[in-house]
Structure formats: C-alpha cells, structure tokens
Amino acid sequence: MSETETQTSTKTRWKLTIEYDGGNFCGWQRQDGVPTVQQTVETAIRAFCQQDIVVHAAGRTDSGVHALAQVAHFDLDYGARDLSGFVLLKAINAHMRPAPVSITHAEIVAPDFHARFDAHNKLYRYRILQRPAFPALEKGRMWHIKRALDVDAMHEGAQYLVGKHDFTSFRDSQCQAKSPIRTMDQINVTKHVYDDYGGVEIRIEAQAQSFLHHQIRNIAGTLVMVGDGKWAPIDVQKALAQKDRAAAGPTSPPDGLYLVRIDYPSLGV
Amino acid sequence: MSETETQTSTKTRWKLTIEYDGGNFCGWQRQDGVPTVQQTVETAIRAFCQQDIVVHAAGRTDSGVHALAQVAHFDLDYGARDLSGFVLLKAINAHMRPAPVSITHAEIVAPDFHARFDAHNKLYRYRILQRPAFPALEKGRMWHIKRALDVDAMHEGAQYLVGKHDFTSFRDSQCQAKSPIRTMDQINVTKHVYDDYGGVEIRIEAQAQSFLHHQIRNIAGTLVMVGDGKWAPIDVQKALAQKDRAAAGPTSPPDGLYLVRIDYPSLGV
Numbered sequence: 001m002s003e004t005e006t007q008t009s010t011k012t013r014w015k016l017t018i019e020y021d022g023g024n025f026c027g028w029q030r031q032d033g034v035p036t037v038q039q040t041v042e043t044a045i046r047a048f049c050q051q052d053i054v055v056h057a058a059g060r061t062d063s064g065v066h067a068l069a070q071v072a073h074f075d076l077d078y079g080a081r082d083l084s085g086f087v088l089l090k091a092i093n094a095h096m097r098p099a100p101v102s103i104t105h106a107e108i109v110a111p112d113f114h115a116r117f118d119a120h121n122k123l124y125r126y127r128i129l130q131r132p133a134f135p136a137l138e139k140g141r142m143w144h145i146k147r148a149l150d151v152d153a154m155h156e157g158a159q160y161l162v163g164k165h166d167f168t169s170f171r172d173s174q175c176q177a178k179s180p181i182r183t184m185d186q187i188n189v190t191k192h193v194y195d196d197y198g199g200v201e202i203r204i205e206a207q208a209q210s211f212l213h214h215q216i217r218n219i220a221g222t223l224v225m226v227g228d229g230k231w232a233p234i235d236v237q238k239a240l241a242q243k244d245r246a247a248a249g250p251t252s253p254p255d256g257l258y259l260v261r262i263d264y265p266s267l268g269v
Numbered sequence: 270m271s272e273t274e275t276q277t278s279t280k281t282r283w284k285l286t287i288e289y290d291g292g293n294f295c296g297w298q299r300q301d302g303v304p305t306v307q308q309t310v311e312t313a314i315r316a317f318c319q320q321d322i323v324v325h326a327a328g329r330t331d332s333g334v335h336a337l338a339q340v341a342h343f344d345l346d347y348g349a350r351d352l353s354g355f356v357l358l359k360a361i362n363a364h365m366r367p368a369p370v371s372i373t374h375a376e377i378v379a380p381d382f383h384a385r386f387d388a389h390n391k392l393y394r395y396r397i398l399q400r401p402a403f404p405a406l407e408k409g410r411m412w413h414i415k416r417a418l419d420v421d422a423m424h425e426g427a428q429y430l431v432g433k434h435d436f437t438s439f440r441d442s443q444c445q446a447k448s449p450i451r452t453m454d455q456i457n458v459t460k461h462v463y464d465d466y467g468g469v470e471i472r473i474e475a476q477a478q479s480f481l482h483h484q485i486r487n488i489a490g491t492l493v494m495v496g497d498g499k500w501a502p503i504d505v506q507k508a509l510a511q512k513d514r515a516a517a518g519p520t521s522p523p524d525g526l527y528l529v530r531i532d533y534p535s536l537g538v
Contacts, residue, residue: 132362
C-alpha cells in the first residue's frame with residue numbers, strides 16, 4: 001500500500017438473531033472437539049468475511065436447549081463496502097447449511113451495543129408433553145411426562161417465585177454468577193391442547209433480566225413435583241426460603257427449554 | 270391339546286392412531302431394505318404379541334410426509350386375556366423406541382371396521398415457511414420459500430378446486446386410483462405469524478374423503494405459482510379444466526405435508 005493510500009478501519013457492530021435446534025449441539029459456548037452453536041456461527045462468518053471474529057451471545061444456552069431468538073453481536077471490518085443485513089444473513093446462512101442453525105435477522109447497531117449487558121428482559125419457555133405416548137414429531141423438543149399434572153397448582157406454586165429473591169435453591173452448583181439474587185418479572189404455567197386424545201402441552205414461561213445456571217430447568221423440575229401432588233404450591237416458597245439447592249426439585253431435561261425472546265429497549269425492541 | 274380342551278380364536282380388531290416424523294422413513298408402505306412406518310409398527314406389534322399380524326393404514330403417506338394422526342387397523346388373537354388400549358399402546362411404543370413413531374391411541378373396534386374404506390374425511394395440512402432464513406427448528410417440517418407470497422390470491426385460487434372434479438391435472442402419473450374424480454370438501458389457505466422479524470407460516474388445509482397420489486403436493490406447488498403472481502387465481506380453474514398434469518404447477522416437497530385427522534362417523538368421530 002502506498003503512502004498516499006489510506007484505509008479506514010471501519011468496524012461495524014452487528015446484532016444477529018439466531019434460531020437453533022439445541023439437540024444437535026453441546027450448547028452455545030465454543031469448546032474443543034464438540035459441535036457448538038458459537039463455533040458453527042463463527043466458522044460461517046469467518047468463511048464469508050475472512051476475518052478472525054468472535055461472536056458474543058446474550059446468554060450461553062446449555063447442551064440440548066433450543067433458541068427461537070438468541071441474540072449475539074460481533075464486529076466486522078468491512079471497509080467501504082456496503083453490506084446490508086439481508087445480504088449478511090444470506091451469506092452466513094449459506095455457510096452454515098445444513099447445520100440446524102439459522103440467522104433470522106441481522107442489523108447494524110451502535111459500536112457500544114452489547115448483546116448480554118444491554119438485554120433488558122429474557123423470555124424462556126419450557127414445554128412439557130403430558131400424554132401416555134412419547135412425542136414422535138417433537139422428539140427432543142419437549143419433556144415427556146406420562147401422568148396427569150395439576151397445571152393450576154403448578155401456576156400457583158410458580159407465583160411464589162415472582163419478584164426479587166435469592167434463588168440459591170434453584171441454582172446449579174456450577175453456576176458462576178456472583179450473586180444468587182435475581183428478579184423474576186413473571187412466570188406463567190398454561191395448558192394447551194396437543195392432540196385429539198387428551199394429550200396436553202404444558203408451557204412454563206418465565207421472564208427476567210437474567211437467569212442463573214439451570215434456574216428454569218430446576219424450577220420446571222420443582223413445579224412438576226407440585227403438578228404431581230407430591231408438593232403443595234406453598235412448598236415452592238419454602239424451598240426458595242431455604243436457599244439450598246437440595247431443598248428444591250430435580251433438574252428437568254434440556255429438551256423442553258427454548259430461549260424465546262430478548263428485549264433491548266435501547267433499540268426500540 | 271386334548272379333545273376336551275377347546276381354544277376359542279378370539280380375534281380382536283384394533284384401531285390405532287399413529288404420529289410420525291416422515292423424514293425418517295421411506296413412506297408408510299412396507300418395502301424391502303428401507304425403513305418404513307408400516308414395517309416399524311408391524312415389527313413392534315409382532316415382538317410384543319408373537320403373532321404374524323399385518324397393519325392396514327387409512328392412507329399410504331409418501332417418503333418424507335408426516336402424520337399427526339394416521340389411522341390403521343389390525344387383528345390380534347389374544348384369547349381370553351384382557352388387554353386394554355392403554356396397555357397395548359404402551360407395549361407397542363416401548364418396542365418402537367427410539368424410532369420417531371408413536372401410537373397415540375388404541376381402541377377395539379367392530380370386526381368389520383376398515384381404516385381405509387370407512388374413512389369419511391381426511392384432513393391434510395401443508396406448511397410453508399416464508400422468510401429469508403431457512404428453518405433451523407422446523408428443518409424437514411416445512412417447505413421453505415424465501416420470497417413473499419400473496420396468500421389471499423392463493424386462497425382465492427384454491428376455491429376453484431372445491432367440489433367434485435376430475436383432478437387429472439393434480440394427479441401423479443404413477444397414481445393407481447381407478448378414477449381421477451374426487452370431491453374436495455374444503456381447502457383453505459391461511460397466514461400465521463412465525464417469528465418476530467416478518468417470518469410467516471402459510472398453511473394450506475384440504476379436506477376430502479380421499480385424495481389422489483401427490484394431489485395436495487401438486488396443489489401446493491400450483492398455489493405457490495399464484496402466490497408468486499406468475500398465475501392469476503382463475504388460472505387454477507383453467508389448469509383443472511385441462512385434465513392434463515402438465516397444465517398444473519410443480520410437485521412441492523414432502524417436508525411440509527401432514528396427515529392431520531381422519532374422521533370415522535361410524536365410530537362417532
């Protein structure tokens with residue numbers, strides 16, 4: 001490059017919305033020797049732009065956990081070339097096929113946007129299939145429970161978790177968060193018709209600014225204790241008050257868990 | 270067996286409702302050397318009851334086509350032993366794991382019940398995902414189309430197919446039905462929100478007593494020509510009138526097709 005030529009390094013920060021089938025990956029976070037969503041997305045972007053980028057997600061989902069709309073950001077040095085979100089999305093997706101990961105939206109954001117720190121709310125959904133027959137079409141996508149659950153009791157028990165609490169009882173022993181205090185904005189347990197023979201889909205939807213490791217799966221496992229009648233709804237409050245992981249129910253399987261939506265009020269969403 | 274002992278051969282006819290992910294099978298019908306749904310179900314029943322049974326389905330779905338509620342019947346010689354539908358369902362399902370096929374209902378029916386001949390109505394659904402990004406979670410479960418389709422025009426075009434017609438234009442050249450005449454009870458094209466970024470699910474739902482081979486997939490391929498604006502809605506009527514397969518649109522992929530429901534008025538359903 002001659003002295004008269006100057007190249008402006010124009011880093012652009014991109015926000016990606018990502019859908020994936022978690023059953024095919026050992027979670028979001030890059031690890032050696034196993035397929036992860038982060039690695040799949042990063043490899044595709046590197047193949048497309050030939051730059052050593054890193055993709056930062058709003059939250060690291062565990063192995064087997066799905067996302068309808070994970071959010072992540074990364075910086076692309078694309079000089080003066082004009083790149084639309086639509087073109088970027090198409091290029092990354094083309095490089096990811098046939099992996100079950102898809103960029104559903106891509107947009108340029110402010111250079112200081114941070115997928116994790118700017119997230120105002122996260123909405124997770126946990127799906128339970130209640131019927132004798134295991135799921136054929138939704139295999140790996142729901143927690144299959146054969147016995148009938150009391151959904152009203154589950155919803156009642158869940159309400160004790162709303163508000164600011166020490167969630168130690170629902171936190172994995174490996175959780176690396178500094179504080180076990182979280183504020184649950186809302187949590188609802190609802191019942192939906194699944195098939196014509198009494199099959200029921202139970203959905204637990206939980207919204208908070210952030211969650212602890214395994215928090216929703218531990219809550220789901222506990223609410224099923226209530227649904228089974230082994231616990232009264234008030235026992236959820238007692239488990240919470242004990243601040244002891246052993247006081248709450250078991251961890252439910254990852255199959256039923258979906259990261260549904262992340263809100264960024266600074267972006268108008 | 271001594272002369273004083275007599276064994277009554279008590280054949281019981283069972284009706285099964287079956288859910289499956291067609292992407293894993295070369296269709297319903299048993300074929301040598303390839304996995305089929307019929308073979309999977311029959312093998313499980315034989316393993317359970319040690320009898321050489323044959324399972325007769327209401328309709329033979331093609332490779333890649335899914336079922337929420339296929340119906341089939343078979344005869345079980347179970348002597349005096351009492352067998353409930355619930356126990357039969359559990360036993361068959363246990364023998365089918367981990368194949369993505371599941372018996373969702375089992376009941377005893379009259380000895381002359383026939384899954385195919387007694388079917389009064391079949392409801393099929395064809396799902397199209399309209400958005401730039403390919404489906405990650407619904408991979409193999411929808412027809413992915415990137416461009417925007419005019420759903421109102423598709424619905425309008427579909428209405429020309431309602432009623433009794435010669436469906437030669439929408440019938441596969443390999444179709445073995447004696448007559449190309451079928452009566453379409455109803456066909457509706459509807460639009461549903463799929464994601465937060467403008468992704469749309471388009472559903473074509475068609476109900477008739479019976480369908481010709483590839484009829485719905487050929488209709489879906491034709492209605493997408495209308496949705497694309499290449500054809501006017503009235504062109505569907507013109508294609509129908511020509512009674513020539515070449516006059517209609519292409520065959521759509523099996524991924525989006527689901528056998529949703531079969532009605533048997535004689536059983537009260």
